[in-house]
Amino acid sequence: MDLLSGELNARLKAASGPTLWLVDENIQLSSAPNAAVTVVGNRFDVIERLEQQGWQARFGDFELSDFANEQFDCILYRVSKEKPVVHYLIQEARRLLAPQGCLVLLGDKGEGIRTYARKAASCLGGERQEQKLGKDSWCAHITPGPRAGDCPEHQNYPELRPACEDDTRVYWSKPGLFGWNKVDRGSAFLIERLPEMLGQSLPLAGRMLDLGAGFGYLSLNAAGPDTRLTCTDNNAAALLACRFNLQQAGLEGRVVAADAADRVEGPFDVILCNPPFHSGFAVDGDLTDRFLSAAARLLDRNGTACFVVNQHIPLERKAAPLFKDIQLHADNGHFKLVRLRQPIHP
Numbered sequence: 001m002d003l004l005s006g007e008l009n010a011r012l013k014a015a016s017g018p019t020l021w022l023v024d025e026n027i028q029l030s031s032a033p034n035a036a037v038t039v040v041g042n043r044f045d046v047i048e049r050l051e052q053q054g055w056q057a058r059f060g061d062f063e064l065s066d067f068a069n070e071q072f073d074c075i076l077y078r079v080s081k082e083k084p085v086v087h088y089l090i091q092e093a094r095r096l097l098a099p100q101g102c103l104v105l106l107g108d109k110g111e112g113i114r115t116y117a118r119k120a121a122s123c124l125g126g127e128r129q130e131q132k133l134g135k136d137s138w139c140a141h142i143t144p145g146p147r148a149g150d151c152p153e154h155q156n157y158p159e160l161r162p163a164c165e166d167d168t169r170v171y172w173s174k175p176g177l178f179g180w181n182k183v184d185r186g187s188a189f190l191i192e193r194l195p196e197m198l199g200q201s202l203p204l205a206g207r208m209l210d211l212g213a214g215f216g217y218l219s220l221n222a223a224g225p226d227t228r229l230t231c232t233d234n235n236a237a238a239l240l241a242c243r244f245n246l247q248q249a250g251l252e253g254r255v256v257a258a259d260a261a262d263r264v265e266g267p268f269d270v271i272l273c274n275p276p277f278h279s280g281f282a283v284d285g286d287l288t289d290r291f292l293s294a295a296a297r298l299l300d301r302n303g304t305a306c307f308v309v310n311q312h313i314p315l316e317r318k319a320a321p322l323f324k325d326i327q328l329h330a331d332n333g334h335f336k337l338v339r340l341r342q343p344i345h346p
Protein backbone atom coordinates (compact mmCIF):
# COMPACT_ATOMS: atom_id res chain seq x y z
CA MET A 1 0.00 0.00 0.00
CA ASP A 2 1.38 3.46 -0.86
CA LEU A 3 2.06 6.09 1.81
CA LEU A 4 -0.97 8.21 0.99
CA SER A 5 -3.33 5.23 1.20
CA GLY A 6 -1.73 4.15 4.48
CA GLU A 7 -2.28 7.62 5.94
CA LEU A 8 -5.85 7.80 4.62
CA ASN A 9 -6.71 4.39 6.07
CA ALA A 10 -5.31 5.37 9.47
CA ARG A 11 -7.43 8.51 9.48
CA LEU A 12 -10.57 6.65 8.38
CA LYS A 13 -10.05 4.21 11.20
CA ALA A 14 -9.48 6.94 13.80
CA ALA A 15 -12.40 9.19 12.74
CA SER A 16 -14.83 9.77 15.61
CA GLY A 17 -16.83 12.95 14.90
CA PRO A 18 -18.94 13.37 11.73
CA THR A 19 -16.51 12.86 8.87
CA LEU A 20 -16.95 13.21 5.11
CA TRP A 21 -14.67 11.18 2.87
CA LEU A 22 -14.59 12.41 -0.73
CA VAL A 23 -13.40 9.68 -3.01
CA ASP A 24 -12.87 9.18 -6.71
CA GLU A 25 -10.86 6.36 -8.20
CA ASN A 26 -7.62 6.69 -6.25
CA ILE A 27 -8.11 4.35 -3.33
CA GLN A 28 -6.52 1.33 -1.74
CA LEU A 29 -8.65 0.49 1.24
CA SER A 30 -7.74 -1.67 4.20
CA SER A 31 -9.78 0.00 6.91
CA ALA A 32 -13.03 -1.56 8.22
CA PRO A 33 -16.22 0.52 7.85
CA ASN A 34 -16.54 3.35 10.33
CA ALA A 35 -20.05 4.60 11.17
CA ALA A 36 -18.76 8.14 11.76
CA VAL A 37 -17.77 8.40 8.09
CA THR A 38 -20.04 9.31 5.17
CA VAL A 39 -18.50 8.55 1.79
CA VAL A 40 -19.36 10.45 -1.37
CA GLY A 41 -17.79 9.35 -4.63
CA ASN A 42 -18.16 9.70 -8.37
CA ARG A 43 -17.05 6.21 -9.46
CA PHE A 44 -19.78 3.59 -9.45
CA ASP A 45 -17.43 0.63 -8.94
CA VAL A 46 -15.69 2.24 -5.96
CA ILE A 47 -18.93 3.19 -4.22
CA GLU A 48 -20.51 -0.20 -4.94
CA ARG A 49 -17.51 -1.94 -3.36
CA LEU A 50 -17.55 0.32 -0.30
CA GLU A 51 -21.30 -0.24 0.18
CA GLN A 52 -20.78 -3.99 0.00
CA GLN A 53 -18.14 -3.68 2.71
CA GLY A 54 -20.62 -1.83 4.95
CA TRP A 55 -19.59 1.80 4.44
CA GLN A 56 -22.29 4.45 4.29
CA ALA A 57 -21.55 5.52 0.73
CA ARG A 58 -23.29 7.59 -1.93
CA PHE A 59 -22.65 7.66 -5.69
CA GLY A 60 -22.98 10.95 -7.59
CA ASP A 61 -21.14 13.80 -9.21
CA PHE A 62 -20.12 15.27 -5.84
CA GLU A 63 -23.53 16.85 -5.33
CA LEU A 64 -23.18 17.95 -1.71
CA SER A 65 -25.95 20.55 -1.47
CA ASP A 66 -28.16 18.41 0.77
CA PHE A 67 -25.55 18.31 3.52
CA ALA A 68 -26.11 21.05 6.11
CA ASN A 69 -23.69 23.92 6.64
CA GLU A 70 -20.99 23.05 9.19
CA GLN A 71 -22.14 19.41 9.29
CA PHE A 72 -18.70 17.79 9.41
CA ASP A 73 -15.82 17.86 11.87
CA CYS A 74 -13.47 16.47 9.29
CA ILE A 75 -13.32 16.16 5.50
CA LEU A 76 -10.81 13.70 4.06
CA TYR A 77 -9.83 13.93 0.41
CA ARG A 78 -7.10 12.28 -1.63
CA VAL A 79 -6.95 14.86 -4.43
CA SER A 80 -8.33 14.04 -7.87
CA LYS A 81 -6.56 14.28 -11.17
CA GLU A 82 -8.68 17.18 -12.48
CA LYS A 83 -7.94 20.58 -10.95
CA PRO A 84 -11.45 22.09 -11.19
CA VAL A 85 -12.84 19.11 -9.26
CA VAL A 86 -10.31 19.68 -6.47
CA HIS A 87 -11.01 23.42 -6.31
CA TYR A 88 -14.76 22.83 -6.30
CA LEU A 89 -14.48 20.37 -3.41
CA ILE A 90 -12.26 22.78 -1.45
CA GLN A 91 -14.94 25.42 -1.91
CA GLU A 92 -17.63 23.00 -0.70
CA ALA A 93 -15.48 22.16 2.33
CA ARG A 94 -15.62 25.81 3.37
CA ARG A 95 -19.42 25.52 3.79
CA LEU A 96 -19.53 21.99 5.19
CA LEU A 97 -16.88 22.20 7.90
CA ALA A 98 -17.75 23.01 11.51
CA PRO A 99 -15.86 26.03 12.92
CA GLN A 100 -13.40 23.76 14.73
CA GLY A 101 -13.27 21.31 11.80
CA CYS A 102 -10.43 20.34 9.52
CA LEU A 103 -9.97 19.64 5.83
CA VAL A 104 -7.34 16.96 5.24
CA LEU A 105 -5.88 16.90 1.74
CA LEU A 106 -3.59 14.08 0.66
CA GLY A 107 -1.56 13.91 -2.51
CA ASP A 108 1.77 13.82 -4.25
CA LYS A 109 3.87 16.85 -5.07
CA GLY A 110 3.48 16.23 -8.80
CA GLU A 111 -0.27 16.33 -8.37
CA GLY A 112 -0.03 19.86 -7.01
CA ILE A 113 -0.81 19.02 -3.39
CA ARG A 114 1.21 21.90 -1.95
CA THR A 115 -0.48 24.45 -4.19
CA TYR A 116 -3.87 23.00 -3.29
CA ALA A 117 -3.00 23.26 0.41
CA ARG A 118 -2.01 26.90 0.03
CA LYS A 119 -5.11 27.78 -1.95
CA ALA A 120 -7.37 25.84 0.41
CA ALA A 121 -5.94 27.79 3.36
CA SER A 122 -6.75 31.10 1.69
CA CYS A 123 -10.22 29.85 0.72
CA LEU A 124 -11.05 28.51 4.19
CA GLY A 125 -9.35 31.43 5.89
CA GLY A 126 -7.66 29.50 8.67
CA GLU A 127 -4.34 27.82 9.32
CA ARG A 128 -2.55 25.16 7.35
CA GLN A 129 -0.07 22.55 8.44
CA GLU A 130 1.74 20.32 6.02
CA GLN A 131 3.20 16.96 6.90
CA LYS A 132 5.67 15.23 4.62
CA LEU A 133 4.85 11.53 4.46
CA GLY A 134 7.63 10.46 2.17
CA LYS A 135 9.77 11.70 -0.70
CA ASP A 136 6.88 13.21 -2.65
CA SER A 137 3.77 12.53 -0.59
CA TRP A 138 2.12 15.14 1.59
CA CYS A 139 -0.78 15.44 3.98
CA ALA A 140 -2.15 18.95 4.60
CA HIS A 141 -4.47 20.06 7.43
CA ILE A 142 -6.47 23.19 6.77
CA THR A 143 -8.79 24.77 9.31
CA PRO A 144 -11.59 27.26 8.71
CA GLY A 145 -10.97 30.77 10.00
CA PRO A 146 -12.01 34.39 9.87
CA ARG A 147 -10.12 35.29 6.69
CA ALA A 148 -12.11 33.06 4.30
CA GLY A 149 -11.66 34.17 0.69
CA ASP A 150 -12.74 33.20 -2.80
CA CYS A 151 -12.02 29.86 -4.45
CA PRO A 152 -12.39 30.99 -8.05
CA GLU A 153 -10.62 28.14 -9.81
CA HIS A 154 -13.43 25.59 -9.73
CA GLN A 155 -14.63 26.78 -13.17
CA ASN A 156 -18.24 26.11 -12.17
CA TYR A 157 -17.47 22.42 -11.95
CA PRO A 158 -21.08 21.30 -11.33
CA GLU A 159 -22.27 22.67 -14.69
CA LEU A 160 -22.05 20.96 -18.04
CA ARG A 161 -20.73 23.22 -20.77
CA PRO A 162 -20.17 23.18 -24.53
CA ALA A 163 -16.73 21.60 -24.48
CA CYS A 164 -15.78 20.67 -28.04
CA GLU A 165 -17.26 20.33 -31.48
CA ASP A 166 -16.84 18.77 -34.88
CA ASP A 167 -18.64 19.16 -38.21
CA THR A 168 -21.78 17.54 -36.86
CA ARG A 169 -22.41 19.04 -33.42
CA VAL A 170 -21.27 20.58 -30.17
CA TYR A 171 -20.54 18.14 -27.32
CA TRP A 172 -21.38 19.10 -23.76
CA SER A 173 -19.09 17.90 -21.05
CA LYS A 174 -17.18 18.98 -17.94
CA PRO A 175 -13.75 18.57 -16.38
CA GLY A 176 -13.23 15.19 -14.75
CA LEU A 177 -14.42 13.14 -17.72
CA PHE A 178 -12.05 11.31 -20.02
CA GLY A 179 -10.74 13.83 -22.61
CA TRP A 180 -13.53 16.12 -21.53
CA ASN A 181 -12.87 19.00 -23.95
CA LYS A 182 -11.78 17.21 -27.09
CA VAL A 183 -13.04 14.59 -29.48
CA ASP A 184 -10.77 11.60 -28.98
CA ARG A 185 -8.83 10.86 -32.16
CA GLY A 186 -9.23 7.11 -31.65
CA SER A 187 -12.99 7.40 -31.28
CA ALA A 188 -13.20 9.64 -34.36
CA PHE A 189 -11.21 6.99 -36.30
CA LEU A 190 -13.67 4.31 -35.18
CA ILE A 191 -16.68 6.35 -36.33
CA GLU A 192 -15.03 7.14 -39.67
CA ARG A 193 -14.45 3.44 -40.42
CA LEU A 194 -17.53 2.02 -38.71
CA PRO A 195 -19.74 1.63 -41.81
CA GLU A 196 -17.12 -0.50 -43.59
CA MET A 197 -16.28 -2.38 -40.39
CA LEU A 198 -19.93 -3.40 -39.93
CA GLY A 199 -20.96 -3.50 -43.58
CA GLN A 200 -23.85 -1.12 -42.89
CA SER A 201 -24.42 2.59 -43.08
CA LEU A 202 -24.97 4.94 -40.15
CA PRO A 203 -27.15 5.49 -38.22
CA LEU A 204 -27.36 1.90 -37.06
CA ALA A 205 -30.54 -0.05 -36.55
CA GLY A 206 -30.91 -2.67 -33.80
CA ARG A 207 -29.62 -3.10 -30.28
CA MET A 208 -26.44 -1.14 -29.61
CA LEU A 209 -24.26 -0.83 -26.51
CA ASP A 210 -21.83 2.06 -25.99
CA LEU A 211 -19.45 0.48 -23.47
CA GLY A 212 -17.61 3.17 -21.45
CA ALA A 213 -19.66 5.88 -23.14
CA GLY A 214 -18.03 9.01 -21.67
CA PHE A 215 -20.02 12.03 -22.86
CA GLY A 216 -21.58 9.86 -25.55
CA TYR A 217 -19.44 10.60 -28.61
CA LEU A 218 -19.76 7.14 -30.18
CA SER A 219 -23.53 6.94 -29.62
CA LEU A 220 -24.16 10.43 -30.91
CA ASN A 221 -22.41 9.56 -34.16
CA ALA A 222 -23.58 5.98 -34.66
CA ALA A 223 -27.14 5.91 -33.33
CA GLY A 224 -30.39 7.15 -34.83
CA PRO A 225 -34.13 6.80 -34.38
CA ASP A 226 -34.04 3.06 -35.11
CA THR A 227 -31.28 2.27 -32.63
CA ARG A 228 -32.20 0.60 -29.35
CA LEU A 229 -29.40 2.30 -27.51
CA THR A 230 -27.80 1.58 -24.16
CA CYS A 231 -24.87 3.63 -22.85
CA THR A 232 -22.91 2.69 -19.76
CA ASP A 233 -20.06 4.19 -17.73
CA ASN A 234 -18.85 4.21 -14.12
CA ASN A 235 -18.22 7.95 -13.90
CA ALA A 236 -21.11 10.04 -12.57
CA ALA A 237 -20.12 13.12 -14.55
CA ALA A 238 -19.91 11.07 -17.76
CA LEU A 239 -23.40 9.69 -17.20
CA LEU A 240 -24.79 13.20 -16.72
CA ALA A 241 -23.09 14.50 -19.84
CA CYS A 242 -24.11 11.49 -21.90
CA ARG A 243 -27.79 11.82 -20.90
CA PHE A 244 -27.70 15.52 -21.72
CA ASN A 245 -26.04 15.07 -25.13
CA LEU A 246 -28.46 12.30 -26.15
CA GLN A 247 -31.38 14.49 -25.19
CA GLN A 248 -29.97 17.45 -27.14
CA ALA A 249 -29.62 15.21 -30.19
CA GLY A 250 -33.17 13.88 -29.80
CA LEU A 251 -31.87 10.35 -29.24
CA GLU A 252 -33.54 7.91 -26.91
CA GLY A 253 -31.30 5.64 -24.91
CA ARG A 254 -30.82 4.01 -21.54
CA VAL A 255 -27.84 5.41 -19.65
CA VAL A 256 -26.71 2.93 -17.01
CA ALA A 257 -24.24 3.36 -14.14
CA ALA A 258 -22.19 0.17 -13.90
CA ASP A 259 -18.71 -1.20 -13.39
CA ALA A 260 -17.55 -2.47 -16.80
CA ALA A 261 -21.24 -3.02 -17.70
CA ASP A 262 -21.83 -5.43 -14.81
CA ARG A 263 -25.41 -4.14 -14.40
CA VAL A 264 -26.20 -4.30 -18.12
CA GLU A 265 -28.23 -7.11 -19.67
CA GLY A 266 -27.75 -8.11 -23.28
CA PRO A 267 -27.71 -9.26 -25.89
CA PHE A 268 -26.68 -6.53 -28.32
CA ASP A 269 -26.24 -6.59 -32.09
CA VAL A 270 -23.46 -4.02 -31.98
CA ILE A 271 -21.09 -3.03 -29.18
CA LEU A 272 -18.85 0.02 -29.61
CA CYS A 273 -15.95 0.56 -27.26
CA ASN A 274 -12.89 2.71 -26.71
CA PRO A 275 -11.80 1.02 -23.48
CA PRO A 276 -10.07 2.85 -20.64
CA PHE A 277 -6.56 1.95 -19.63
CA HIS A 278 -6.05 4.52 -16.90
CA SER A 279 -7.51 4.28 -13.44
CA GLY A 280 -6.78 7.48 -11.53
CA PHE A 281 -3.06 8.19 -11.72
CA ALA A 282 -2.20 4.60 -12.64
CA VAL A 283 -2.28 2.52 -15.82
CA ASP A 284 -4.66 -0.41 -15.41
CA GLY A 285 -4.33 -3.10 -18.12
CA ASP A 286 -6.86 -5.23 -16.33
CA LEU A 287 -9.61 -2.77 -17.30
CA THR A 288 -9.20 -3.67 -20.97
CA ASP A 289 -9.64 -7.37 -20.09
CA ARG A 290 -12.77 -6.60 -18.10
CA PHE A 291 -14.24 -4.58 -20.95
CA LEU A 292 -13.50 -7.42 -23.38
CA SER A 293 -15.17 -9.96 -21.07
CA ALA A 294 -18.21 -7.69 -20.78
CA ALA A 295 -18.39 -7.40 -24.57
CA ALA A 296 -18.22 -11.19 -24.96
CA ARG A 297 -20.96 -11.69 -22.37
CA LEU A 298 -23.26 -9.07 -23.86
CA LEU A 299 -22.79 -9.62 -27.59
CA ASP A 300 -25.41 -11.55 -29.52
CA ARG A 301 -24.15 -14.76 -31.20
CA ASN A 302 -24.50 -12.99 -34.55
CA GLY A 303 -23.42 -9.58 -33.33
CA THR A 304 -20.27 -7.50 -33.81
CA ALA A 305 -18.15 -5.64 -31.26
CA CYS A 306 -15.93 -2.86 -32.59
CA PHE A 307 -13.04 -1.73 -30.40
CA VAL A 308 -10.54 1.07 -30.87
CA VAL A 309 -7.32 0.99 -28.83
CA ASN A 310 -3.86 2.46 -28.83
CA GLN A 311 -1.66 0.58 -31.21
CA HIS A 312 0.49 -0.93 -28.45
CA ILE A 313 -2.39 -2.68 -26.64
CA PRO A 314 -2.43 -6.40 -27.49
CA LEU A 315 -6.21 -6.45 -27.88
CA GLU A 316 -6.28 -9.36 -30.33
CA ARG A 317 -4.30 -11.55 -27.92
CA LYS A 318 -6.46 -10.53 -24.97
CA ALA A 319 -9.63 -11.22 -26.98
CA ALA A 320 -8.49 -14.66 -28.20
CA PRO A 321 -10.09 -16.70 -25.35
CA LEU A 322 -13.35 -14.76 -25.68
CA PHE A 323 -14.17 -14.55 -29.43
CA LYS A 324 -13.80 -17.00 -32.32
CA ASP A 325 -13.63 -14.34 -35.01
CA ILE A 326 -11.07 -11.57 -34.38
CA GLN A 327 -10.03 -9.23 -37.14
CA LEU A 328 -7.65 -6.28 -37.17
CA HIS A 329 -9.65 -3.96 -39.39
CA ALA A 330 -7.37 -0.93 -39.60
CA ASP A 331 -4.29 0.63 -38.06
CA ASN A 332 -3.43 4.30 -38.62
CA GLY A 333 -0.08 4.19 -36.83
CA HIS A 334 -1.60 5.47 -33.56
CA PHE A 335 -4.82 3.55 -33.11
CA LYS A 336 -6.09 0.22 -34.30
CA LEU A 337 -9.63 -0.93 -34.93
CA VAL A 338 -10.45 -4.49 -33.99
CA ARG A 339 -13.65 -6.30 -35.02
CA LEU A 340 -14.83 -9.10 -32.72
CA ARG A 341 -17.46 -11.68 -33.62
CA GLN A 342 -18.75 -15.06 -32.44
CA PRO A 343 -18.41 -14.60 -28.69
CA ILE A 344 -17.54 -17.71 -26.73
CA HIS A 345 -20.28 -17.80 -24.10
CA PRO A 346 -19.35 -19.97 -21.13
Ligand SMILES: C[S@@+](CC[C@H](N)C(=O)[O-])C[C@H]1O[C@@H](n2cnc3c(N)ncnc32)[C@H](O)[C@@H]1O
Nearest residue numbers: 178187212213214217233234235259260274276
Ligand atom coordinates in the same frame (compact mmCIF):
# COMPACT_ATOMS: atom_id res chain seq x y z
C1 LIG B 1 -11.35 6.00 -23.40
S1 LIG B 1 -12.82 6.59 -22.66
C2 LIG B 1 -13.97 6.51 -23.98
C3 LIG B 1 -15.10 7.47 -23.86
C4 LIG B 1 -16.05 7.56 -25.05
N1 LIG B 1 -16.61 6.27 -25.38
C5 LIG B 1 -15.36 8.15 -26.24
O1 LIG B 1 -15.21 7.42 -27.20
O2 LIG B 1 -15.01 9.34 -26.24
C6 LIG B 1 -13.23 5.24 -21.60
C7 LIG B 1 -14.46 5.43 -20.72
O3 LIG B 1 -14.54 4.29 -19.84
C8 LIG B 1 -15.03 4.75 -18.58
N2 LIG B 1 -14.63 3.78 -17.54
C9 LIG B 1 -13.45 3.68 -16.88
N3 LIG B 1 -13.48 2.68 -15.99
C10 LIG B 1 -14.72 2.13 -16.08
C11 LIG B 1 -15.37 1.08 -15.41
N4 LIG B 1 -14.75 0.35 -14.48
N5 LIG B 1 -16.66 0.80 -15.75
C12 LIG B 1 -17.30 1.53 -16.70
N6 LIG B 1 -16.74 2.55 -17.37
C13 LIG B 1 -15.46 2.86 -17.06
C14 LIG B 1 -14.42 6.12 -18.40
O4 LIG B 1 -15.17 6.88 -17.48
C15 LIG B 1 -14.46 6.66 -19.83
O5 LIG B 1 -15.64 7.40 -20.05
